[in-house]
Amino acid sequence: MGGFLRRYWMPLVFLGLFGAMWLVQVCVLPPDARHAVIAWASTNLANLAVNPVGTMVASAFVAEDAQGVLLVVAAIGLFPVTRRFGNLRAVVLVAVSHVLGTVVSQGIALVRLELGLLSDSIRTVPDVGPSYVLCAALVAAILYGSGRMQRLLPLAGWCALAPVLFQGLPSLEVAAVGHVVAMLTGALVGGLLLLLERRRTGAAAPAVRASAVRAAASES
Template sequence: MMGGFLKRYPMPLAFLGLFGAIWVVQEYALPPAARHDLIAWASTNLANLTVNPVGTMIVSAFVAEGSQAVLLVVIALGLFPVTRRFGNLRAVLLVAAAHVLGTVVSQGIAFVRLELGLLTDSVRTIPDVGPSYVLSAALVAAVLYGPGRVPRLLAFAGWAALSPYLFDGLASLEVAAVGHAVAMVSGAAVGGVLLLHERRRARTRTPDARDGGGPGPLPAPA
């Protein structure tokens, strides 16, 4: 039974396992100065994205500044239903697209505002880590497309509980809030595209209703 579960959900289990392992390292193996350096190195801010966009984008999803236990639970409420609904590879596509788009759009807006003189140069090095873009997309996709009422309600409860935090600062275009909003829209949009693709494939596999799906006419006897 456990083996079947592991085979069915390698993506969410791997994500949660890696996030949890880094949490343990941060909490128990690194001194405060090293934890600060790790967060600074992993942050998807303008300074890091200029020199190491790919590495920073990946690592930032697994490093958090706090509340890791809460994040683990809420991520699970989103990732497992999305994976069950779309499969592991498509679930990776959904949350990865949301994470990248949330980062690019939010930091892009910050860059434009910096160039316009609306922000100080300190915005280049702000700490910006955590799986919040991933969980934002996963929760919204689980609410909209999740398999069954209970997973959808649990995902909605997680989303509602975090909404005050996720949207805090959106009116003033703060980086995190903009990223969360973009990630949610991305999760809904990518999930919708995946759903349409599934339905289109299902229609192509369904036998033509006009002939009842039966075999074609038999050849005439010789």
């Protein structure tokens, strides 16, 4: 049990925090307080202007609805990614994807607002949930998972969510744009991590061979 916890602390912590927030929203907070939490944690233009870091972190653990589905999809995406890359690199992958998905999608919204293509209400539109994290994890697991089942389950999850993830993309809705950016970032960061891993392994191979040769020579 201890080995499992050490090997997968990243997805376990994420799922634990998200699940705990779900229980608080459903079982503890009255409706007005739930709406207030969602408004506070939303990565919209108004909040990003005054508290970008806190908003970025909080938004990944607060959702408006469908928390049960998000929890399951998080598990089938984060565990394979962690198994393939390790905890710290998995954190980097999903964190970078979450941040870029938010910055690019909200940046496009800001540009469209300044051009008069959107109303000022876009500044305070609710924008919470771990969907950017899930998108990045699912795509990275599909592309780089270490076994067939480590890829098939994330693929099934991605296919099930695809109609929702891309909904509103032709009109450049914030969530849809963020999902696409997070997927692309997950694919690129995962590929970069894999490349670095192979280079490190390749650099270590000559030293290992030299050590084996010295050991053989000393035995003879």
